Amino acid sequence: MKSKRKTDKFRIIFRFLKGNIRFLVGTLVFSVLFTACNALIPQIVKYTADHILVLDGIPDGLNVRQALLLAAILVVAAAVLSGIFNYLSKMCLAKGSENFLKSIRDTLYHHTQYLPFSWHVQHQTGEIIQRCTSDVEVIRNFVCRQLPEVFRICFLIILYLGIMFSMNVPITLAAAAFFPVIIGYSAFFHSRIGKRFQDADEAEGALSSTVQENLTGVRVVRAFGREKYEIDRFDQKNNAYSDLWVYLGKLMSVFWASGDLITNLQVLTVMVLGVVFAVEGRITLGEFIAFLSYNASLTWPVRSLGRIISDMSKAGVSMERVAYILEAEEEDATDANNKPALTGDICFRNVSFAYSLDHPILKNINFTIPAGSTFAILGTTGSGKSTMVHLLNRLYDLPEGCGSITIGGTDIRDIDRQYLRQNIGMVLQEPFLFSRTIRENIGITKEQLLDEEIRHAAEIACVDESILHFTDGYDTIVGERGVTLSGGQKQRVAIARMLMKQAPVLVFDDSLSAVDTETDNKIRKELKKEMEKATVIMISHRITSLMQADCIIVMDKGEIQQMGTHDQLIQQEGPYKDIYEIQMNSDIRLMEGGAVCE
Numbered sequence: 001m002k003s004k005r006k007t008d009k010f011r012i013i014f015r016f017l018k019g020n021i022r023f024l025v026g027t028l029v030f031s032v033l034f035t036a037c038n039a040l041i042p043q044i045v046k047y048t049a050d051h052i053l054v055l056d057g058i059p060d061g062l063n064v065r066q067a068l069l070l071a072a073i074l075v076v077a078a079a080v081l082s083g084i085f086n087y088l089s090k091m092c093l094a095k096g097s098e099n100f101l102k103s104i105r106d107t108l109y110h111h112t113q114y115l116p117f118s119w120h121v122q123h124q125t126g127e128i129i130q131r132c133t134s135d136v137e138v139i140r141n142f143v144c145r146q147l148p149e150v151f152r153i154c155f156l157i158i159l160y161l162g163i164m165f166s167m168n169v170p171i172t173l174a175a176a177a178f179f180p181v182i183i184g185y186s187a188f189f190h191s192r193i194g195k196r197f198q199d200a201d202e203a204e205g206a207l208s209s210t211v212q213e214n215l216t217g218v219r220v221v222r223a224f225g226r227e228k229y230e231i232d233r234f235d236q237k238n239n240a241y242s243d244l245w246v247y248l249g250k251l252m253s254v255f256w257a258s259g260d261l262i263t264n265l266q267v268l269t270v271m272v273l274g275v276v277f278a279v280e281g282r283i284t285l286g287e288f289i290a291f292l293s294y295n296a297s298l299t300w301p302v303r304s305l306g307r308i309i310s311d312m313s314k315a316g317v318s319m320e321r322v323a324y325i326l327e328a329e330e331e332d333a334t335d336a337n338n339k340p341a342l343t344g345d346i347c348f349r350n351v352s353f354a355y356s357l358d359h360p361i362l363k364n365i366n367f368t369i370p371a372g373s374t375f376a377i378l379g380t381t382g383s384g385k386s387t388m389v390h391l392l393n394r395l396y397d398l399p400e401g402c403g404s405i406t407i408g409g410t411d412i413r414d415i416d417r418q419y420l421r422q423n424i425g426m427v428l429q430e431p432f433l434f435s436r437t438i439r440e441n442i443g444i445t446k447e448q449l450l451d452e453e454i455r456h457a458a459e460i461a462c463v464d465e466s467i468l469h470f471t472d473g474y475d476t477i478v479g480e481r482g483v484t485l486s487g488g489q490k491q492r493v494a495i496a497r498m499l500m501k502q503a504p505v506l507v508f509d510d511s512l513s514a515v516d517t518e519t520d521n522k523i524r525k526e527l528k529k530e531m532e533k534a535t536v537i538m539i540s541h542r543i544t545s546l547m548q549a550d551c552i553i554v555m556d557k558g559e560i561q562q563m564g565t566h567d568q569l570i571q572q573e574g575p576y577k578d579i580y581e582i583q584m585n586s587d588i589r590l591m592e593g594g595a596v597c598e
């Protein structure tokens with residue numbers, strides 16, 4: 001998934017920061033106060049060493065003990081204040097950063113609900129999930145942790161160096177001379193090692209994909225006896241992953257060891273110079289202690305500054321990846337108010353369609369489905385049957401000049417998209433059920449779930465009996481957390497779900513393929529009774545499912561080859577008759593085979 005155009009990555013940050021500026025400002029202000037309070041402590045220690053211990057600066061009216069007690073109280077007060085400001089800054093940070101993260105996640109999720117189906121088909125689900133989780137986390141880290149931390153460290157360096165300069169310029173210069181080296185070394189190292197961390201991330205992704213695929217496809221693995229192969233495959237990825245971490249561990253050890261060496265050299269330099277200057281009387285004992293204290297407080301932040309700066313570059317990539325999703329155009333809603341009754345005839349006029357320019361899928365398709373009739377589509381695999389249904393409910397829009405699809409005389413491109421989809425009940429070839437209860441799955445289109453309605457729909461779809469056999473009945477959870485339904489049960493639950501919509505147009509896209517012929521017949525009869533007025537479109541490879549339709553078309557390579565009723569088509573030489581004969585003969589053979597077995 002590559003960005004096709006330049007995205008304005010910083011705009012997304014400002015967009016989500018809007019409601020959180022006060023928290024960000026709070027974080028910065030309180031962290032400045034926290035740092036300032038910390039800076040007071042060495043000053044109190046310095047005053048104590050220089051004036052109280054040598055007895056030349058004890059405040060009037062106080063003895064040594066009282067002066068020391070006062071100094072201790074001041075240190076505690078500064079420490080308490082610093083703790084309070086630290087707490088407030090962390091609170092602001094937590095609130096701001098969670099709000100920021102939540103609003104990005106909300107917006108992304110909302111946006112993906114309205115992206116065109118074609119967009120989802122073109123992008124890998126795993127990749128979208130990664131962008132909505134890991135990349136969002138990287139951005140949050142950048143805005144809510146790294147930026148405030150860089151600000152705090154810069155303020156700390158300026159404040160502490162300022163105080164140190166006021167005490168002694170040469171020692172401060174010597175201490176500060178190491179900082180560019182420490183920061184530069186850390187930034188350089190982390191920028192070089194960044195690629196290795198990325199490799200480790202990818203290796204981890206590959207490892208979890210292998211596990212996920214293996215667990216999802218456990219039936220295939222067992223059926224083909226591929227356990228050994230799968231174990232070897234996992235071992236390979238696992239070794240690659242741990243090798244990368246061992247290598248990273250080595251590199252990090254070198255970094256920490258060499259970083260420690262430079263830092264200790266800096267501390268040593270400050271100490272030696274401090275001792276020399278103190279012995280020569282150019283600085284006081286208090287200043288020496290304060291110097292060491294300020295210098296020690298600077299060491300770790302200065303070291304981490306380089307790492308943070310190099311890590312921040314990762315945020316740019318993540319921002320681009322998230323902006324790519326946010327900038328993808330949602331389905332247009334220009335037709336939002338056009339909601340005519342969808343009870344009229346459905347007409348396909350000169351419909352041609354291609355997913356990609358060089359590969360036409362539908363070629364000049366023409367037919368009319370009178371309202372309330374049953375229309376059947378039979379055809380070779382890949383002949384474009386499902387594509388016609390995708391066009392009918394506007395999962396794909398017919399481009400201008402490629403014909404038209406109308407319902408009751410209104411072009412479907414002028415009908416509110418959501419309204420259109422709500423009024424076309426669909427059962428897809430591979431029904432998807434959510435990992436929720438059967439009751440929730442059937443009633444997913446309803447605000448309020450009424451048990452009678454749900455049971456009634458399940459009865460028509462001939463699945464009520466099977467559901468009642470489960471221990472938890474309609475409260476049985478489907479999927480990974482619960483019961484695995486058979487293909488036929490899934491299809492029937494999907495039919496029941498569709499029936500709850502009471503839509504005027506019903507589409508069955510090969511949706512009874514996993515159901516035996518007898519149940520298929522029974523379901524169709526029940527449907528006919530229940531949905532008398534609905535216009536029904538049935539796609540199937542099984543002629544017995546289609547033969548009672550009012551009109552049947554036979555598709556091949558995107559074109560209509562034959563059209564008529566079963567009786568008409570059976571009289572003509574052509575694919576319909578051929579398929580019919582093949583299917584009937586195989587049914588007879590099956591029945592004969594059954595007799596022999598008995």
Ligand SMILES: Nc1ncnc2c1ncn2[C@@H]1O[C@H](COP(=O)(O)OP(=O)(O)OP(=O)(O)O)[C@@H](O)[C@H]1O
Pocket residue numbers: 121355356361379380381382383384385386387388429
């Ligand atoms: N989103 C898509 N992008 C590109 N090509 C697609 C897409 N969906 C389907 N196709 C291609 O369009 C052609 C028609 O697909 P369609 O699903 O309409 O066939 P079908 O007649 O329903 O087939 P089947 O009976 O196997 O379900 C196929 O060649 C398929 O590979």
